[in-house]
Every structure is written in structure tokens, then in C-alpha cells.
Amino acid sequence: MYTCGIDIGSVSTEALILDIDDKKNYKILSYTVNKTGSDSKTAAEDTFNIALQKAKLNKNEINSIVATGYGRVNVAFAKKNITEITCHASGVTLLFPDVITIIDIGGQDSKVIKIDKVSKKPIDFLMNDKCAAGTGRFLEVMAKTLEIDLENFGEIFLNTKNKVDITSTCTVFAESEIVSLIGHGVAKEKIIKGLIYSIADRIISMVSRVGLEAPVCLTGGVAKNSGISNAIEEKLGVKLKIPFEPQITGALGAAYLASNY
Amino acid sequence: MSILSVKTKITKNIQNNLNSGSIKRLLRIISSKPVLALYVSSIKSITDRYLNIYTIRYMNEVYSGKYPVAYGSLFLPYELINGLNLKPFLPEVMGGFTAGLGVTDKTLKTASNKWYSSDLCTFHRSAAGACEMDLFPKPSFIFCSNLACDAAGKSFLNFAKKYDIEDRYYLIDVPHENDNESINFLSQQLEHIFYDVSKKLNKKPDLEKLRQSINHSNNFRKFALEANEIRRNLFDYPQYFNGLNYILPFFGLCGTEETVNLFKIMKNELRDKLLKQDKNKKMKKVLWMHLKPYYKNEIFNILEKNNCRVVFEETSFIFWDELNPDKPFESLAKKMLSNPLRGNGGNRIKAMQYLSDYYDIDGVIMFSHWGCRQSNGLSRLVKESFNSKGIPVLVLDGDCVDINNCPAGQIKTRVEGFAEILNSI
Numbered sequence: 001m002y003t004c005g006i007d008i009g010s011v012s013t014e015a016l017i018l019d020i021d022d023k024k025n026y027k028i029l030s031y032t033v034n035k036t037g038s039d040s041k042t043a044a045e046d047t048f049n050i051a052l053q054k055a056k057l058n059k060n061e062i063n064s065i066v067a068t069g070y071g072r073v074n075v076a077f078a079k080k081n082i083t084e085i086t087c088h089a090s091g092v093t094l095l096f097p098d099v100i101t102i103i104d105i106g107g108q109d110s111k112v113i114k115i116d117k118v119s120k121k122p123i124d125f126l127m128n129d130k131c132a133a134g135t136g137r138f139l140e141v142m143a144k145t146l147e148i149d150l151e152n153f154g155e156i157f158l159n160t161k162n163k164v165d166i167t168s169t170c171t172v173f174a175e176s177e178i179v180s181l182i183g184h185g186v187a188k189e190k191i192i193k194g195l196i197y198s199i200a201d202r203i204i205s206m207v208s209r210v211g212l213e214a215p216v217c218l219t220g221g222v223a224k225n226s227g228i229s230n231a232i233e234e235k236l237g238v239k240l241k242i243p244f245e246p247q248i249t250g251a252l253g254a255a256y257l258a259s260n261y
Numbered sequence: 262m263s264i265l266s267v268k269t270k271i272t273k274n275i276q277n278n279l280n281s282g283s284i285k286r287l288l289r290i291i292s293s294k295p296v297l298a299l300y301v302s303s304i305k306s307i308t309d310r311y312l313n314i315y316t317i318r319y320m321n322e323v324y325s326g327k328y329p330v331a332y333g334s335l336f337l338p339y340e341l342i343n344g345l346n347l348k349p350f351l352p353e354v355m356g357g358f359t360a361g362l363g364v365t366d367k368t369l370k371t372a373s374n375k376w377y378s379s380d381l382c383t384f385h386r387s388a389a390g391a392c393e394m395d396l397f398p399k400p401s402f403i404f405c406s407n408l409a410c411d412a413a414g415k416s417f418l419n420f421a422k423k424y425d426i427e428d429r430y431y432l433i434d435v436p437h438e439n440d441n442e443s444i445n446f447l448s449q450q451l452e453h454i455f456y457d458v459s460k461k462l463n464k465k466p467d468l469e470k471l472r473q474s475i476n477h478s479n480n481f482r483k484f485a486l487e488a489n490e491i492r493r494n495l496f497d498y499p500q501y502f503n504g505l506n507y508i509l510p511f512f513g514l515c516g517t518e519e520t521v522n523l524f525k526i527m528k529n530e531l532r533d534k535l536l537k538q539d540k541n542k543k544m545k546k547v548l549w550m551h552l553k554p555y556y557k558n559e560i561f562n563i564l565e566k567n568n569c570r571v572v573f574e575e576t577s578f579i580f581w582d583e584l585n586p587d588k589p590f591e592s593l594a595k596k597m598l599s600n601p602l603r604g605n606g607g608n609r610i611k612a613m614q615y616l617s618d619y620y621d622i623d624g625v626i627m628f629s630h631w632g633c634r635q636s637n638g639l640s641r642l643v644k645e646s647f648n649s650k651g652i653p654v655l656v657l658d659g660d661c662v663d664i665n666n667c668p669a670g671q672i673k674t675r676v677e678g679f680a681e682i683l684n685s686i
Contacts, residue, residue: 070674086681086682121685122678122681122682123682127671
């Protein structure tokens with residue numbers, strides 16, 4: 001059967017189509033990552049259509065669709081809504097069956113999920129507070145303030161020896177702090193290193209609350225930033241497992257779970 | 262006119278004319294028999310219907326100006342206050358009411374303008390704003406204790422100053438230990454209050470009335486225990502039934518005949534539901550800790566839709582022994598000291614473990630209300646104690662009163678995620 005998972009996040013929407021048999025053997029036929037924009041309903045439809053085109057299938061051939069992510073309720077054509085907690089857990093365990101701790105850093109939220117070793121199902125989770133600190137959005141705002149492309153943050157992090165501490169967790173205050181540091185002549189590279197460590201610190205605090213147990217997987221758009229993954233690895237003292245496309249684990253889990261409905 | 266339009270009209274009226282005069286007028290109108298009958302006509306649960314009738318009539322009395330009103334914090338021996346013929350008015354509970362009525366934007370703003378810190382619990386902050394706006398009836402006495410919530414003793418002093426009744430402000434000091442010395446220390450304070458208040462009311466101390474109040478409390482306790490026993494196996498509750506809606510009668514109106522009647526009705530309605538319940542019906546059993554949001558929210562619907570049911574609430578726990586009407590002060594002191602919220606938190610964890618065993622709980626939701634340090638400080642130990650038994654715990658950060666401090670989407674994901682975990686076990 002063909003199934004589809006659609007993960008509507010605050011910044012990006014992903015759709016993934018699976019060919020899955022009765023024994024749960026599966027093959028990823030296509031996936032796509034799109035911007036959510038202001039209309040999550042349209043984003044879901046558009047992303048689904050692109051995934052269909054890539055898989056060379058039409059809508060009627062998809063047997064079951066599960067929607068996840070904050071916009072999951074807006075996908076009227078989905079058979080079922082399942083939270084991103086369960087879907088990420090499912091997607092990650094398909095890719096890395098031994099993973100116990102998942103760190104997902106998305107556009108506007110970050111979460112840590114603990115997986116049961118035996119059942120491979122989530123047993124605990126923690127999500128960030130009601131603000132953008134420690135998320136992709138925080139990094140985007142800082143990159144804009146520094147006038148440096150976010151994609152370069154990883155390389156800058158690795159090539160910069162020293163950092164300055166960024167003490168503000170609030171995105172707005174951190175922006176002011178950075179402007180002030182630039183005004184005082186602090187090198188932008190040191191600021192970037194400090195910013196990345198500040199995000200890593202927030203994530204480590206969440207991991208500690210749930211309880212660190214390796215292996216650990218990092219997912220979400222921010223996982224593509226090697227600066228962040230390096231900083232987290234350094235602070236945790238654990239090598240992170242990162243999926244080939246860190247943004248599609250939620251959609252993968254949703255598509256896999258869709259075979260149950 | 263339909264019930265919904267009556268309710269909407271009342272709420273809109275309060276929102277648009279937020280002053281004590283309009284509240285008084287509205288309460289007078291709703292309390293009249295025909296309007297009250299219409300107001301409760303669509304409430305399917307007879308317990309909820311009685312709760313609404315009782316609460317509206319009670320509030321009408323409190324606002325009527327005919328009776329001496331006593332402000333009180335939540336964990337007081339209200340048998341004593343009702344036994345003194347005072348009308349209890351619980352500002353913290355009213356803080357919850359402001360949320361239900363959708364007026365917290367005004368009350369919280371007023372509190373903020375009057376220097377109430379934004380990290381003060383919103384039950385207190387909204388109540389303080391409402392008091393500053395003269396929305397509350399004028400108190401004759403103010404009572405608070407340091408049991409569990411230390412904030413009441415401080416924030417209620419503002420009310421005493423506002424109404425110039427500092428000589429009628431009583432702060433009950435509840436010891437952390439539960440021993441004979443503590444019982445004596447506390448019962449002496451309660452006895453002193455009884456005689457001192459009687460004197461200030463220019464009335465002869467009426468011990469018979471106090472004994473009557475104690476007897477009512479014992480009868481309420483008996484029915485509540487029976488209702489709680491029924492809940493061990495009950496999933497099919499009356500529509501909208503939620504134990505967290507009974508805070509006012511359970512605490513503030515303890516010692517009145519109406520609370521006895523209410524819990525008798527509840528026991529009977531729940532028993533009938535249990536008898537008619539499909540024997541094969543099974544849901545995941547959730548224990549709820551702390552309070553809930555009192556503005557419109559979807560938490561309990563989400564749980565229900567996901568095959569989970571809150572089968573018991575921390576606030577519905579009958580933790581005290583039967584009271585001795587011949588030793589009212591000692592009995593009430595013992596009741597206060599047996600409250601699991603007394604002390605360092607260990608008593609609370611023990612009590613929650615007891616409830617978890619008694620109700621065969623699958624999961625625990627601990628609502629972590631913004632600014633409630635007496636509760637939130639314990640969340641880690643609560644989580645560890647249940648996790649060690651394989652019971653998942655969701656510490657749900659939010660706000661019971663301020664809807665703006667509790668984003669619905671984030672709450673939905675957390676609650677649904679938790680329900681998915683419970684259903685996968």
C-alpha cells in the first residue's frame with residue numbers, strides 16, 4: 001500500500017510517501033520539504049502534490065494519510081492526526097532502531113523525546129517554553145542581525161577559537177545584546193560561537209530534565225547546522241546520529257503509522 | 262430565549278459593565294426562580310445543576326450586603342467560619358471565576374497598575390485586580406493561613422488595608438510538624454479566632470452553631486468518600502462533570518447543609534451512572550494534580566477523545582478523619598495538619614502515591630500553574646516517584662487564570678502526546 005505522512009511545522013511543511021507492505025517492510029518513494037508560509041492548509045496541499053509528482057502517483061492511489069505537526073488539524077484530507085512526538089519517535093526508530101533520546105529542533109519549538117528500549121515507543125517528552133529561544137527562529141533572527149548567512153554559522157563555529165557569552169535567552173533581548181556587542185567591536189565570529197553555545201545550553205538543559213541516554217539522534221531543520229550539532233555533541237559528550245534529511249523524520253513516522261489506519 | 266443566549270448575555274453584560282453594581286443586579290436577576298430555572302435547564306447533570314443553583318444563590322447572598330462577609334484563603338477550616346455565621350468569600354476562587362467570565366484582561370491589568378508583580382500567581386493577581394476595581398463585596402473579616410500557599414497571607418493584607426480592617430485580619434500559623442504540640446498550638450489559634458470574632462460581632466459565642474457546622478462537615482465527608490469510592494470504577498461521567506469545579510463547596514462552603522446536599526446528589530448521580538455503565542468500557546485512568554485552567558479550554562475533551570479519563574483530582578481527596586463536634590477546635594486543627602500539602606512535600610507525594618494505587622492510575626498530569634511555587638517546586642520529585650513505578654507523568658506548564666499565558670496549540674500537542682503515550686502502554 002501507499003501511505004503519506006504530512007508534517008506541518010511553523011516554518012516548514014514536509015510530505016513523504018511510502019510503499020509499505022503487510023509485514024511493514026517499506027520503501028521511501030518520495031519526500032519534499034516546503035515553506036509553510038501564512039496558510040498551513042495550502043502548504044499541506046501543495047507539499048502533498050509535489051510529493052505525489054515525485055513519486056509519480058496520483059491522490060487516489062494513496063491508501064492512508066496521517067498529518068502531524070502543529071498544523072495537523074488543518075489537513076482535512078488526512079485520515080488521522082497524530083502528534084509530532086509520536087511521529088518523530090516512529091520516524092527516528094525506523095532510521096536508527098537503537099536510538100533512545102531524540103532531540104528535535106524545529107523552527108519555533110524544540111523537543112526532547114525518550115524512547116523505550118523494548119517497545120520503541122515514546123515514554124516521555126519535553127517541549128520548550130512559550131518562546132522562540134533555543135529554536136531555529138532564534139538563529140534566523142540572529143543571522144539577520146549579524147548580516148551573516150545562517151548557512152555559514154557551522155563553518156564559523158568550527159573555525160573560531162573563542163566565544164563571547166550571550167546572556168539573554170529572549171530573542172528580542174539577545175538581538176539587542178548582539179547589536180551592543182557589535183558596537184563594542186566584538187568580532188562577529190565570537191558572537192556566533194557564543195550564540196550557538198547558548199542554544200546548545202538550552203537544549204542540554206532539556207535533555208538533562210528528560211534524562212540523557214545514548215544513542216542520541218538530532219532532527220529538525222537546525223540539525224543541518226553543523227555548528228549546533230557540534231556544540232551539542234561537545235556538551236553532551238555523545239556522538240549524535242543525524243538522519244540523511246533531518247527534517248523528514250516526522251513525516252516518515254506519520255507515513256509509517258498511516259499504514260495502521 | 263435559549264440557555265446559551267442567556268449565558269452569553271450574562272457574560273457579555275458582566276464584561277461590558279464591570280462594576281459591583283452591575284454584578285449585584287445580575288446576581289439578583291439570575292437568582293430569581295424563573296431565570297435560574299431557565300439558566301440551569303439545559304444542564305444535564307443534576308449535580309452540576311445543583312452546583313449552579315447553589316453557587317448563584319450563595320453569591321447573591323454574599324453580594325446582598327445583608328451578611329458579614331469573610332474573605333478567606335483556600336486551605337482554611339471553613340467549618341469555623343461558617344460556624345460563626347459569616348459568609349465566606351474566597352478571592353482565589355474568584356480569581357478563577359474572573360477567568361471563566363473572560364475579564365482577566367481587565368483585572369490583571371489593574372493589578373499590574375497597582376504594583377502587583379507579574380510573577381505572582383494569577384489567582385491572587387486577578388483577585389487583587391478585581392478587589393482594586395471594587396468588584397468584590399466589602400469584607401468584615403479576612404482569614405488566611407500559611408498552609409501550602411504562603412502568598413495569601415501577603416496579598417490578602419492588601420485587602421485588609423484597602424478596607425481598613427487590619428484589626429480583623431487573621432493569619433493562621435500552621436506548623437510543619439503534625440504532633441501534639443502542633444495540634445495544641447493550632448487549636449488555640451482557632452479557639453482564639455472563634456471567641457475574638459464573636460466579640461467583634463457583638464455576639465455571644467455560639468458553640469452549638471459551630472457543632473452544627475462540624476456535623477455538616479462530617480456528613481459532607483461521608484458522601485464525598487462514597488462518591489470517591491464509586492469513581493474507582495467509573496468512566497461514564499455525567500456530561501461536563503469535573504471534580505475541579507467543586508472547589509468552592511468542597512473548601513469554602515464546608516460546614517453548610519447545601520454542601521452536604523450537593524455531595525449526596527453527586528454520590529447518587531455517580532452511583533446511577535456506574536450501574537448503567539457498559540461493563541466492558543475501559544479508558545486510561547489519569548490522576549490530576551493541582552488545579553485546572555478555568556477559562557474555556559479543550560484539555561479534558563482532548564483526553565476524552567483520546568480514550569483517557571481524569572478519574573480523580575488531588576483536590577477531591579478526603580484526607581482528614583471524622584471531626585469530633587465536642588472538640589471542634591482540636592478536630593479542625595487535626596484536619597488542617599493532616600492536609601498532604603503541609604510540610605516539605607513528602608506528605609503530598611505519599612498521598613498521590615496512595616491515590617494512584619487506590620484508583621489504579623495509568624498516568625498523572627501535574628498542572629504547573631505559573632507562579633505557584635508551593636506546587637511547582639515539587640514537580641521533579643513527583644515525576645521521579647511515579648516514573649519509578651512505570652507511571653508516566655506530564656508536567657503541564659500553563660496558567661489556570663491567564664489564557665494569554667497558556668497557548669492552546671502547545672497545550673493540545675502536549676496533552677495529545679501524553680495520551681498517545683498512555684495508549685501505547
